[in-house]
Amino acid sequence: MTGALYMVAMVPRSVVELPKAHLHLHFTGSMRVSTVRELAEQHGMRLPQAFTTQWPPKLSGTDERGWFRFQRLYDAARACVRGEADMRRIVREAAEDDAAEGSRWLELQVDPTSYAPFVGGITPALEIVLDEARAASAATGTAVAVVVAASRMRHPLEARTLARLAARHAGEGAGTVVGFGLSNDERRGMTSDFAPAFRIAARAGLASVPHAGELLGADHVAVALEHLLPHRLGHGVRAAEDPAVLHRVVREQVTLEVCPTSNVSLGVYPTLADVPLRRLLEAGARVALGADDPLLFGSRLVDQYESARRDQGLDDEALARLARGSIEGSLAPPELRRRLLEDVGTWLARPPGR
Template structure:
């Protein structure tokens, strides 16, 4: 089994159904409209958001968030992951009635607990949400830049791609870049290749969240390859959300063949009935990647990780030992 690494996972969307049921009992909530037979139930984007918001609303205290991060990273480590980056949102902290710092520190505590038990390394990427607005995104960037948590190492923008324009977020990313944070942004998932091009033009990220719709423009694919931009691909999520009809039509192999740096990630895993282990299995079964090629995907992820040089070297050494 190849060692694995993940760069693209929304932590509130990583809460497993069994953990959500436990939290529902704790707070006297009824999970039955959203969870049946041990799985989340939704049929379109609106019902997906309803299930997501219900579950996210069951994490309200610092201990809840520490438990969530610990639970997820421990499960990742069980499946052979040695590194994890999670997206965290100050807007979720506000809804829970926590300060952004208390929220981030609690998630960091959960990462530390999982690391002490399993050896997995973890970092956090603060994200602003497009549909919340530019002011909130800049506020999230200022928090990421000043929070002082050593596990907060990146900044990004997520949320509804159909809202806002890339140039709206330039100042937020300048704040993050000046603070030395890694830069990633969601683009080219629910919207076409144009959002990926706009991200490269205005934001200058080292990584793109998803980015798979770039396949619609061969010149853009060449640009991504030439600039060494890393794509945080989430095939299981893409199929579940009908971005592509099936794995046979997914562009992961074509992007890889064109020289793009591609990684495998689970996005909001239990909602899409996936996991990081399943994403690696999808790449093997549907995209023809053998164990050596899967190990190379992990290496790409670690080389692109928003982490200090010493930790990165230690992670790469673990990969080399596995060979």
């Protein structure tokens, strides 16, 4: 129509199309809620309502009671995994879901101890995951590697056993073990007691990727830096509370695997806008966004990038920086890292849609 004015809205670049790596995803917690429901029905198990009519669950981890509920739900989901077919399904679906979100490298974290009784021991449990990681990588185009994680809830000697197992399967690329971690409630156990296990892993060339700095503050980040010599920290977000600790994180180039929805779901911060993501970036920290446990928190990797845009006000340059941080902090082979970084540049150079 002559003389009419038309407003043309700019459509932001798609974060799904942004090439990225996913460095913080737990094996059990990666499950689709539909999968845990089907496995429960298949094995004649009853699920808590938090996985049926009240999903995603309302959680808090700031006190013992809240963490107990989180752990109880996690254990209920893990109990539905009863054998090799179930384990392979979880790996395959994790790769499929990451591929659909533009994740081209996934490091899936697993403690094989939990599944050992159903498949003949911790060695076959890990080998099943690795074998399916190779198959899923070929099928989806998203390369899947494995981080073996010990639990703070078990004796440190068990961590050494897992470190030796991880060392036997250490490698580079899809279907290998690339890192050694330490998970569960960081308020439990003495971090320094696990240092010998991390030294075993380090001698095999595995990266140190323990959890620290979510339920406990910057002082525990400092403890992890001192005793476990991390390449990355699972969470680490509360390093923002102490400038000296944050400066050390930046100086030592320790990547922080920040999982905003997890932080809010567990009561560490009241809202997604309160997660100090901008503060970490402004201090020069390398940050990789992660989904942690989509089954428990109801959100996946792309949701973390969308939150960074919406709740933190980050522009596409900053989102590209987060994607680069995930790639640079990953344990992907150098050539794959190079290609992915180039692809991030291509994504950023592409003009927004209209």
